[in-house]
Amino acid sequence: MIRTDSTFPGYQQTVLLGGGSLLLGLLVVSMSTGAGVYGAVEVLHYLLGNQLAVADEKLAMVVETLRLPRTLAALVVGGSLAIAASLLQSATRNPLAEPGLLGVNAGAVLGLVIGLIFYGVESTQGYLLWSGAGALLGNLVVLGIGLMLGQASPLRLILAGVALAAIFGGLSNFMLLSTRVALEQFRFWNLGSLSATRLDAVGTVTPVALLGLLLAGLLCRQLTLMQMGDSQARALGIHTTWVRLGVLVASTLLTACAISLAGPIGFVGFLAAYCARLIEPVSLLRQLLFSTLFGMLFLLAADVLARWLLQPFELPVGTLLAALGAPALIAIVLRGGFRSLLTVR
Amino acid sequence: MTVLSVKNLHFAYQDKVVLDDLSFSLPKGRLIGIVGPNGSGKSTLLKLLARQLPIQGGEILVHGQSLSHYSMKSLARQLAFLPQRPVMAEGIRVEQLVQYGRHPHQGWFNQWSDEDAHQVALARAAMQLDAIWHRQASSLSGGQAQRAWLGMILAQNTDLILLDEPTSALDIGHQAEVMEAVHRIAAEGRTVLIVIHDLGIAARYCDELIALGDGQIQAMGPAREVMTKALVDRLYQTEVDILPAPGDGAPVIVPRRRSLFAPLPSTPEPSVTRALTAHESAQKDTTQ
Amino acid sequence: MASTTPSGVWSLRMGGLSLLLHRRNWLMCGLLTFLLIVLATLAISLGSGQMGVRDVIATLLGHGSKLQEIMVFKIRMPRIAAAIVAGFAMGMAGCLIQTLVRNRLATPDMIGVNEGASLAVVSFSLYLTLGSWPWWASPLGAVLAAVALFTLCRRPGEQGYLFIVIGIALSELLGAIGDFAMSTQPLVHLGSLYLWTMGHFAGVSYQTVNPIALVLLALCPLMALVNRPLALLRFGDATAQNLGIRVPLVQLAVLGLAILVASLGTAIGGPVVFIAMAAPILASWLARDNLAPLWLSALCGALLLLGSDTLVRVLAQPEEIPTGIMTRLLGGILLLALLLKDRRGAD
Numbered sequence: 005m006i007r008t009d010s011t012f013p014g015y016q017q018t019v020l021l022g023g024g025s026l027l028l029g030l031l032v033v034s035m036s037t038g039a040g041v042y043g044a045v046e047v048l049h050y051l052l053g054n055q056l057a058v059a060d061e062k063l064a065m066v067v068e069t070l071r072l073p074r075t076l077a078a079l080v081v082g083g084s085l086a087i088a089a090s091l092l093q094s095a096t097r098n099p100l101a102e103p104g105l106l107g108v109n110a111g112a113v114l115g116l117v118i119g120l121i122f123y124g125v126e127s128t129q130g131y132l133l134w135s136g137a138g139a140l141l142g143n144l145v146v147l148g149i150g151l152m153l154g155q156a157s158p159l160r161l162i163l164a165g166v167a168l169a170a171i172f173g174g175l176s177n178f179m180l181l182s183t184r185v186a187l188e189q190f191r192f193w194n195l196g197s198l199s200a201t202r203l204d205a206v207g208t209v210t211p212v213a214l215l216g217l218l219l220a221g222l223l224c225r226q227l228t229l230m231q232m233g234d235s236q237a238r239a240l241g242i243h244t245t246w247v248r249l250g251v252l253v254a255s256t257l258l259t260a261c262a263i264s265l266a267g268p269i270g271f272v273g274f275l276a277a278y279c280a281r282l283i284e285p286v287s288l289l290r291q292l293l294f295s296t297l298f299g300m301l302f303l304l305a306a307d308v309l310a311r312w313l314l315q316p317f318e319l320p321v322g323t324l325l326a327a328l329g330a331p332a333l334i335a336i337v338l339r340g341g342f343r344s345l346l347t348v349r
Numbered sequence: 350m351t352v353l354s355v356k357n358l359h360f361a362y363q364d365k366v367v368l369d370d371l372s373f374s375l376p377k378g379r380l381i382g383i384v385g386p387n388g389s390g391k392s393t394l395l396k397l398l399a400r401q402l403p404i405q406g407g408e409i410l411v412h413g414q415s416l417s418h419y420s421m422k423s424l425a426r427q428l429a430f431l432p433q434r435p436v437m438a439e440g441i442r443v444e445q446l447v448q449y450g451r452h453p454h455q456g457w458f459n460q461w462s463d464e465d466a467h468q469v470a471l472a473r474a475a476m477q478l479d480a481i482w483h484r485q486a487s488s489l490s491g492g493q494a495q496r497a498w499l500g501m502i503l504a505q506n507t508d509l510i511l512l513d514e515p516t517s518a519l520d521i522g523h524q525a526e527v528m529e530a531v532h533r534i535a536a537e538g539r540t541v542l543i544v545i546h547d548l549g550i551a552a553r554y555c556d557e558l559i560a561l562g563d564g565q566i567q568a569m570g571p572a573r574e575v576m577t578k579a580l581v582d583r584l585y586q587t588e589v590d591i592l593p594a595p596g597d598g599a600p601v602i603v604p605r606r607r608s609l610f611a612p613l614p615s616t617p618e619p620s621v622t623r624a625l626t627a628h629e630s631a632q633k634d635t636t637q
Numbered sequence: 638m639a640s641t642t643p644s645g646v647w648s649l650r651m652g653g654l655s656l657l658l659h660r661r662n663w664l665m666c667g668l669l670t671f672l673l674i675v676l677a678t679l680a681i682s683l684g685s686g687q688m689g690v691r692d693v694i695a696t697l698l699g700h701g702s703k704l705q706e707i708m709v710f711k712i713r714m715p716r717i718a719a720a721i722v723a724g725f726a727m728g729m730a731g732c733l734i735q736t737l738v739r740n741r742l743a744t745p746d747m748i749g750v751n752e753g754a755s756l757a758v759v760s761f762s763l764y765l766t767l768g769s770w771p772w773w774a775s776p777l778g779a780v781l782a783a784v785a786l787f788t789l790c791r792r793p794g795e796q797g798y799l800f801i802v803i804g805i806a807l808s809e810l811l812g813a814i815g816d817f818a819m820s821t822q823p824l825v826h827l828g829s830l831y832l833w834t835m836g837h838f839a840g841v842s843y844q845t846v847n848p849i850a851l852v853l854l855a856l857c858p859l860m861a862l863v864n865r866p867l868a869l870l871r872f873g874d875a876t877a878q879n880l881g882i883r884v885p886l887v888q889l890a891v892l893g894l895a896i897l898v899a900s901l902g903t904a905i906g907g908p909v910v911f912i913a914m915a916a917p918i919l920a921s922w923l924a925r926d927n928l929a930p931l932w933l934s935a936l937c938g939a940l941l942l943l944g945s946d947t948l949v950r951v952l953a954q955p956e957e958i959p960t961g962i963m964t965r966l967l968g969g970i971l972l973l974a975l976l977l978k979d980r981r982g983a984d
Contacts, residue, residue, distance in 0.1 A: 100802070152977060159802055164976050166747060166805060170910070170969030177835065177962045182953055192820050195813070270809065320820070326813030330806040334789060337802055401875060425881030436739070436873030440925045448643050452869065453881040457862070460657040461648050469643075483644075505880075 016290070019283055023297045030304045034075040035067070038311050042066055074198040076206045078304040081198070081266045082276070084213050084258040086299025087220050089273030090280060090292055091258075094227045095251040096150035098161050100333075102277065103139075103259045104270025106161070107168025111142025112263040113194065114172040121185045128205040128264060132212060136260035142168060143255050147248060196269035196322020198307050209261045216257035217296075223250045224289040269322045271329025272303050278336065350377050352412060352509050352540045353398070359406030360393055367393050369564035371407070375542065377508065380535035382551040382572075383544045385561035386585050391544045392433065394561070395511050398542070399430035411509065425453035428509040429502040433517065437486050443497045446486050447472055450504030472503035475537070476530055492523030499530055510534065512543040516550060528554040548602045552576050553594070560584060576600040645926065662924040662933055669923075669936040676940065677721070680947040681713045719841040719905050720946045720960070721939045722850045724912060726902030728938020729860065729931055731913030732920065733895035736867050736929045737888060738800065741921070742975060744914035745779075745899035746968075748804025751908035752811035753782025754900050755834050758907075759815050762830050763822065772845050772904040779900030782811060787892070836909035836961020838946055849901050856898065860931055863890055868928035909961045911968020912942050918975070 012020065036044040042063055049056070050067050089102035103109045115138020119125040125134055149164045180187050193200075226247045230237040234244050262269065276299035277291075284290040303321070306328070310319040351374045358371040367390040375381060383391045396402040398409060400416055409416040411427050419427065429450075437446075450472065451465040473482065476496045481489060486497060495515055502510055512531065516524040524547070532554050535541040545551040551558055552572040560568040560575055562584045568575045581589050581602060588605040642648045647663070649656040682693045688708060696705045727745075735741050745751065757778025761771040786807055790800045815834065819827060829840060866887045869877045874884050899913060916938035920930040927933070945967065946960040 105805075149973075149977065159799075160976050162802060162805065163742060163747075164973060167969045167972035167976065170965045170972070174962050174966030174969060178953075178958060178966070181958050181962070182956050184956070188824055191816075191824070195816055195820060320817060323813045323817040326809055330810035330813075333806045334803050337799065337806075338789060399879065401878060421878070421883050422881035425879060430875070430879045432873070432875035432879075435876050436871075438871035438928050440921065441928065442926065444644060445926060449869065449872075449880065452865075457865075458654045458656065461643065461646075461655050466642070 012290075016283060016294075019294065020297070023294075023301060027297065027301055027304070030301065030308060031075060034078070034304055034308050035071050037308055038066075038071055047071070068203060073201040073203045073206055074307060075304070076203075076210075077198050077201040077265045078307045079300045080206060080210055080213050081262045081269065082272060082299035082301070082303030083296040084216065084262045084299075085269065085273035085303075086276035086280070086295040087217060087292055088255045088258040088262075089277040089299075090288070090295040091220055091223070091227070091251050091255050092146070093277050093281075094231070094288055094291075095147065095248060096161055097231065098150070099278070099281070100159075100162050100274065102270070102273035103142075103255070103262070104268065104272075105274060106142075106146045106165035107172060108139055108142035108146060108255070108259055109263065109268035109270060110169040110172035110176070111145075112136070112139040112259055113268050114138045114176045115141070116263065117176045117179055117190070120190075121179055121183050128202075128208040131205075131264040132209065132260050135263040136256055138172075139256045139259040139263070140252070142172065143252050143259070147252055151248075192320070193267045195320035196267045196325070197310075197318075197320040198266050199318055199320075201265055205265060209265055212257055213261040216254045216261065217292075219250060219254040219257070220292055221289065223247055223254065224287075224292065227251070228286075228288045267322065269303070269325060271325045271333070272299060272306070275329055275332060276302055351375065352377050353542070354410040354413075355398075355407070356410070357407040358394075358397065358404075358409065360390070360397060360402070361405065362393075366564050368397075371564075371566060373559065373566060373569060375509075375540050377540055378535060378538045379556045380532055380541045380543065380554065381557045381559060382555035383542065383559045383561060384546070384548060384551050385567075387546075389561040390564055391546075391561055392513055395430070395513050395542065395544055399428065399511050400424060401430065401432075422453050425505065425507075427507055428511060429505040429507045430511045431498055431502055431513060431515060433513040435498055437494065439487055441486050442483055443478055443481050443486050443489070443500070444483060446497055447478070447500040447504050450501035453505060468504050468506050472500045475503055475533065476500040490523070491519045492526040495519065495523070495527045496530055499527070499534070503534065508539055510539055510541045512541065514544050514546060517546065524550060548576065548581070549600075552600045552602070573598075573600060576602065659924065659927050662927045662930055665920075665923045666933055666936060669933070669940060673721070673936060673940055673943070676943055676947070677717050680717050680943060680950075681709055683947060684713075684950050715841060715843055715846065716838050716946070717943065718843070718850075719838045719846045720943045722846055722853065723838070723902045723905040723909060724916075724939035724942030725935040726849075726853060726898050726905075726938070727909065727912040727942065728916035728920070728934040728936070730895045730899035730902065731915075731938070732917040732929060732931050732934035733867070733891050733898070734913070735917045736870060737891045737895070739871065739873075740801075741918055742914070742972070743801065744911065745895060746908070746910040746913055747801065747808060748786055749782045749807030749811055750779045750786075750896060750899055751903055751910065752808045752815060753785075754779040754903040755908050756811050756815040756818070757781070758904075759818055759830065759834060763818060770845060772849070775904035776897060776900035779896055779903065782807065783892075783896040832957065832959045833907040835959035836907045836964065837957070837959035838906040839957055841906055845905055849905055852901060853898065856894065859890075859894060863887065863894065864929055864931050867891055867931075871928045907959070907961060909942060909964050911964050911971065912938050912945075915941055915968060915971055918971075 032044055035047045036042075046063055047067055050060075050063055085103060092101040092103070092106065093099055112135040115134045115136070116125075116131060118138075119130060119134030123130075123134075125131060145168060146161075146165065150161055153160050153164070180190055226237075226242050229240055229242055230244060230247060237244055276295050279298045280291045280295035283294050303325075306324050307321050310321045310324045313319055313324075354374040356372050358368055359366075360368040371394070383394065385391050393402065397404060404416070411419070411424075416424070447469055448465070451468060454465065455461070473479065476499050478496065478500050481493055481497065486494070489497060499515075515531070516527050519527065528550060531541055531543060535556070543555070545555075555572060557570060558568070558572050558575040559566055560580060567584060568580055576591060578589060578591050581591070588607070590603050590605055592601045592603065593599070594601045643657070645660050647658045647660050649658070678690060678693055678697075682688050682690045688705065692701065692705060693709060695701050696709045701709065730745050734743050734745055754775040755778070757774040758771055761774040765771075786804055790803050819831060819834065824831060829837070832839075866877070866882045869880055869882050870884070870887065870891075878884050903909070917930070917934040919937040919941070920933040921927075923937075924930050924933055942960070942964070945963045949958050949960050949963045952958075
């Protein structure tokens, strides 16, 4: 079941090349779209350090404050959510798992709300810390429930996610409404958007995301073997508890990164991980690769679309993804019936 | 007197013909088993008779009247149908399950009558449910649960009873328990049509058998006449041995073991058959 | 020899007519009605304003002062009546759906019906300037969402959790659209609409409650009619049909009633989640052998909702916290507990 050769089969190479080119193309489009009249050429000059372009203050503002941060953030957030989803799907052996649907996002939001209301947190590091704490709680509960439910009923885990989202969401709303702190901004932020991203925030978050990515990569081999079941994996010498703890930490780091930058965004992780599994059903390491690629692609495309659709107004990217992702989920679940999704490796 | 009459029944799932020009009729007070290989249409036939599937071709007459003439409730008073894996509602007792069997005889303002009480009491006695009468239905063993279901069916007080594989999931002890109960029901004057896949059980308990194969009735009659080696071999595409059971001589059907490398032996290997008396070996030889 | 009446049942006979009443079920109904009255009286007396329980009872009997009468009849009662009526509706809707789908984790809340109702009301409120509160938009939105759901998933009783997953996706979709629509307006403009979308009973007037209560009352005979066949659906389609039930007709009627009633309950105070799930479960636990405890579920729903509303009013003084937040929190815990308790359940 584990490939020993290191070459990618033909169609995977095509997907990698195609996806990569598409990503580059989208990067260009993203940098050229949005408020402000500057097109791709001027932006390119600016990035290359062209003297004339750099001196233009307005251009600098548009690029550095508006477009560059959100483009980079889309990459970081999309990739993080996708990897987290792949990890969760693997660890819970549930093809619908992702931070959004399992209530982990809601947990991170709750952490952030507590930090905001009671500790007045403002810095990106603070955001990371508090949303990390919330995500940790969420992941802990989800993975614990996944263990307790076992293989008996994958769909029950989704219901558990709904329950968790209800509990965390209820608590968040309760606190916000009783103190009325930042309620106005929270309403918009809760929809998930890349519009308010700052470049320095991206800089702070990216190392943490890379750490999560690294940890995920290290866990791949063991997680792949754990697909056969815990007892078989342990017979092969795998410390299943440590692996699960690793998944806990990695998923928490990645979710915290995504939430800190863009607020709770659902469906992107699920879609990316699902497509990755279609391309590479076996090796988890390769799945992570494709998952990251697709996550970046989908989120960036959605962000561009969100900026373009209702010009000059902007749709929150989370809403757009819900509007596209939910029907996609329904179509997937209906077409294969649920059984087809249970080919998680 | 004919209780059920089937004429030229035809049924197809999409393009596959399952039942082809089937005709037969059943008298009162008999236990008739429907046997046949998987996919031969046994369950389909039963469902058509119970009007759980729409008729595509042919006619089904219950007490001389076409099936389509009956309303849902009046049909429920004529025939009772127990599906293969009946769903047990949680939280009810056996007593209540049996009482629900009276539903076709009740109405919005006529929810319990003396007749209802009488029939429930009869069903309780017939199925020997006293010991489990107040038990939770979901806590029963396989055999007990089936007897409880049969109690409900009996309370319905119909002339015709259709049972779809009531013994499939049961061990041999419970199988005997249920089949004894079913035989008693038929002996009391009802017509019971039962789908069975276990040939031995079918042969032992049923008055008559209908063997289905290729969408048609391959044979119909008393078990001893229907269960010939030739028929069973052809129907199930395998080799069997048929031995008479001690006591009543009912046919016992055992598949013949084959070795991969040796040609088909003309006599069974000694390790497969247990101690055969000379009489039985001789009889076996003549039925080959 | 068995007695002539089934055990645990009261039978009323008159001439050729007979009626059966599950003893435990109706005893519980009586008890819960009493508890409801007690809770309502308590709820009237609680909260800001100096009125003890005795004063409340006195005022109800007509011996209160002018001020007290205003407090009780104009300020407190409408809210309590609203919570009770909404609770009745949600409880009944939940019982209908859970029996139909044969799954006690099923609820009209999680399958997009609530979000559809909410979205419709929000849309009509925001983009059409209407005189009065468009409560009628709620059933409209709910029905549309339900139609969408059942077009996608034809056989809810046989497909179990597939139905719920599609419902969850649908609710995410509609919820996101609704949230977005509201985020385009500042809080000041939204006023009470924002709180309404989370399930809120303050300021609900008799103008909203009365027509809805009347419609519900008119539906009651239909409910009574459907109660017996509904109970038999618990045995699966095949056995129910064997006992003479016209299964497709009953399923359609039950579904239609459930959605209609749920949307009416939603129309009063907004989507209040989890009452429709919790009430029938509580009712089943109280009257174990009743397969479809409709009226008991309604009473449980009213008790749970009034209880949550009162709790929220007392806890969050003086701020107005929507009742729906409390039910969401408690309901989420209940759902989690149920999922873990029933671990061996199949898909």
